[in-house]
Amino acid sequence: xxxxxxxxxxxxxxxxxxxxxxxxxxxxxxxxxxxxxxxxxxxxxxxxxxxxxxxxxxxxxxxxxxxxxxxxxxxxxxxxxxxxxxxxxxxxxxxxxxxxxxxxxxxxxxxxxxxxxxxxxxxxxxxxxxxxxxxxxxxxxxxxxxxxxxxxxxxxxxxxxxxxxxxxxxxxxxxxxxxxxxxxxxxxxxxxxxxxxxxxxxxxxxxxxxxxxxxxxxxxxxxxxxxxxxxxxxxxxxxxxxxxxxxxxxxxxxxxxxxxxxxxxxxxxxxxxxxxxxxxxxxxxxxxxxxx
Amino acid sequence: xxxxxxxxxxxxxxxxxxxxxxxxxxxxxxxxxxxxxxxxxxxxxxxxxxxxxxxxxxxxxxxxxxxxxxxxxxxxxxxxxxxxxxxxxxxxxxxxxxxxxxxxxxxxxxxxxxxxxxxxxxxxxxxxxxxxxxxxxxxxxxxxxxxxxxxxxxxxxxxxxxxxxxxxxxxxxxxxxxxxxxxxxxxxxxxxxxxxxxxxxxxxxxxxxxxxxxxxxxxxxxxxxxxxxxxxxxxxxxxxxxxxxxxxxxxxxxxxxxxxxxxxxxxxxxxxxxxxxxxxxxxxxxxxxxxxxxxxxxxxxxxxxxxxxxxxxxxxxxxxx
Numbered sequence: 001x002x003x004x005x006x007x008x009x010x011x012x013x014x015x016x017x018x019x020x021x022x023x024x025x026x027x028x029x030x031x032x033x034x035x036x037x038x039x040x041x042x043x044x045x046x047x048x049x050x051x052x053x054x055x056x057x058x059x060x061x062x063x064x065x066x067x068x069x070x071x072x073x074x075x076x077x078x079x080x081x082x083x084x085x086x087x088x089x090x091x092x093x094x095x096x097x098x099x100x101x102x103x104x105x106x107x108x109x110x111x112x113x114x115x116x117x118x119x120x121x122x123x124x125x126x127x128x129x130x131x132x133x134x135x136x137x138x139x140x141x142x143x144x145x146x147x148x149x150x151x152x153x154x155x156x157x158x159x160x161x162x163x164x165x166x167x168x169x170x171x172x173x174x175x176x177x178x179x180x181x182x183x184x185x186x187x188x189x190x191x192x193x194x195x196x197x198x199x200x201x202x203x204x205x206x207x208x209x210x211x212x213x214x215x216x217x218x219x220x221x222x223x224x225x226x227x228x229x230x231x232x233x234x235x236x237x238x239x240x241x242x243x244x245x246x247x248x249x250x251x252x253x254x255x256x257x258x259x260x261x262x263x264x265x266x267x268x269x270x271x272x273x274x275x276x277x278x279x280x281x282x283x284x285x286x287x288x289x290x291x292x
Numbered sequence: 293x294x295x296x297x298x299x300x301x302x303x304x305x306x307x308x309x310x311x312x313x314x315x316x317x318x319x320x321x322x323x324x325x326x327x328x329x330x331x332x333x334x335x336x337x338x339x340x341x342x343x344x345x346x347x348x349x350x351x352x353x354x355x356x357x358x359x360x361x362x363x364x365x366x367x368x369x370x371x372x373x374x375x376x377x378x379x380x381x382x383x384x385x386x387x388x389x390x391x392x393x394x395x396x397x398x399x400x401x402x403x404x405x406x407x408x409x410x411x412x413x414x415x416x417x418x419x420x421x422x423x424x425x426x427x428x429x430x431x432x433x434x435x436x437x438x439x440x441x442x443x444x445x446x447x448x449x450x451x452x453x454x455x456x457x458x459x460x461x462x463x464x465x466x467x468x469x470x471x472x473x474x475x476x477x478x479x480x481x482x483x484x485x486x487x488x489x490x491x492x493x494x495x496x497x498x499x500x501x502x503x504x505x506x507x508x509x510x511x512x513x514x515x516x517x518x519x520x521x522x523x524x525x526x527x528x529x530x531x532x533x534x535x536x537x538x539x540x541x542x543x544x545x546x547x548x549x550x551x552x553x554x555x556x557x558x559x560x561x562x563x564x565x566x567x568x569x570x571x572x573x574x575x576x577x578x579x580x581x582x583x584x585x586x587x588x589x590x591x592x593x594x595x596x597x598x599x600x601x602x603x604x605x606x607x608x609x610x611x612x613x
Contacts, residue, residue, distance in 0.1 A: 254449060
């Protein structure tokens with residue numbers, strides 16, 4: 001393979017250096033730990049939740065109970081336990097964030113690689129399309145697409161992914177334009193290695209760092225957008241709990257039951273902060289210009 | 293200069309055409325009948341057919357597209373299915389409210405962002421600098437709609453200091469000029485804050501970085517060597533140059549602000565374009581949805597154009613052939 005992964009004799013490999021740098025960054029480690037805790041919570045939600053998220057007992061007696069011993073974060077208007085709903089909601093938010101960003105990264109990397117590597121008319125056309133999509137208020141388009149069809153979870157994931165890839169495409173294209181001119185890529189051409197192999201084995205691995213950073217920061221953004229959609233009633237539909245739709249239901253009784261709208265919002269803030277810290281930390285650790 | 297502006301305007305036409313086309317096909321190819329809301333067992337099916345013909349919905353999709361585009365080119369936006377009024381008329385009522393809200397939010401976020409960014413840069417690594425960056429991190433990680441609700445709970449419902457919704461009080465019509473303006477200002481406080489604060493946080497970050505870069509340059513050292521006060525060095529010599537990159541942010545934030553207006557207007561029941569769009573989406577009022585999408589696009593394109601022109605005016609190093 002390329003010279004990038006071959007560490008000099010006795011030296012440390014690239015990823016080892018990155019890991020050491022990351023480990024020394026306290027803020028970044030906080031982000032990483034938070035993100036891991038969030039995933040553990042999401043996976044073990046059924047074990048951790050004190051109640052079933054949709055359990056409704058005697059509604060008249062159990063609705064809008066303030067935070068207390070039995071319901072640490074209170075109950076909503078149907079007498080459901082808010083904490084349990086938030087725990088289950090984390091599964092929805094985290095998986096939508098993760099899968100949508102996966103789609104966006106794949107699409108963006110593909111478009112960026114093809115345009116950057118081959119250039120020419122194809123490059124020009126695709127980049128103008130990217131410019132056009134970036135220029136428009138994204139939420140309007142997302143809302144329109146989801147509203148005219150019915151709000152299904154897979155559709156939300158697909159639409160969020162399909163409207164987030166442009167930044168990655170630009171990023172990858174920019175990286176590839178500079179890598180393409182380097183000697184080791186010219187060498188692969190001279191050796192007659194097919195384009196696809198050059199792209200996947202030699203060019204793309206070198207664009208990985210900025211893409212990882214962008215993906216991490218994007219997850220927070222996608223989680224926020226999903227929350228907005230669910231809050232407007234165009235995202236995840238009740239009774240399935242998602243942070244956005246719990247907040248929306250909390251609007252019915254803001255004064256009397258402030259806890260319903262307050263706590264899921266805190267969950268969103270913690271999650272997005274965690275991803276932003278992690279992303280910033282990764283950027284510092286992956287940037288070779290940061291000297292140790 | 294004029295040539296540059298004209299060329300930029302011409303270049304934005306294909307962009308808007310693309311948006312119009314995409315919007316049209318998303319809306320029209322989606323399942324669901326726009327006439328669904330008229331269905332009623334007491335209405336004779338033949339009446340439905342008449343309505344369908346009158347709205348042009350019986351034509352093949354490409355005919356509808358060409359007709360719609362032709363009408364659009366003449367500034368004809370169609371008639372709202374729900375309100376039975378020209379879309380242009382409805383937009384003309386709501387657009388000024390949205391412009392007021394987003395305009396003030398833009399001023400607020402640039403103003404606050406620049407001030408905080410300058411403070412953070414001048415006192416680099418101080419307590420203030422760290423506090424600013426932590427607060428900024430939380431503010432742009434926060435869903436705007438949630439912040440809005442929290443502020444409504446606190447300032448409107450618990451403390452009763454600010455009105456929770458609408459643009460003015462019910463009795464605003466009977467107020468004198470100044471009480472009425474004051475009433476309007478009170479209604480603007482929370483929406484403008486909620487809409488602008490997240491971008492203010494990121495403007496502050498950019499401003500800090502930009503100023504720190506400028507401060508390192510030689511001409512600043514010269515200014516200091518001349519014995520100018522630190523205040524004068526920062527405000528008169530460094531700040532103007534550090535502000536230049538902030539102008540490009542203007543173009544970047546506009547799509548965010550206009551998207552953000554949807555949510556903010558919904559929470560504060562602000563009678564603007566965003567709330568109109570949400571209403572139209574829920575009632576499948578296609579002409580309104582398409583027009584609102586397009587108008588949002590026009591606003592962003594116009595804002596970007598303005599930012600580019602401003603950039604060229606402010607920075608003589610920028611050349612436009």
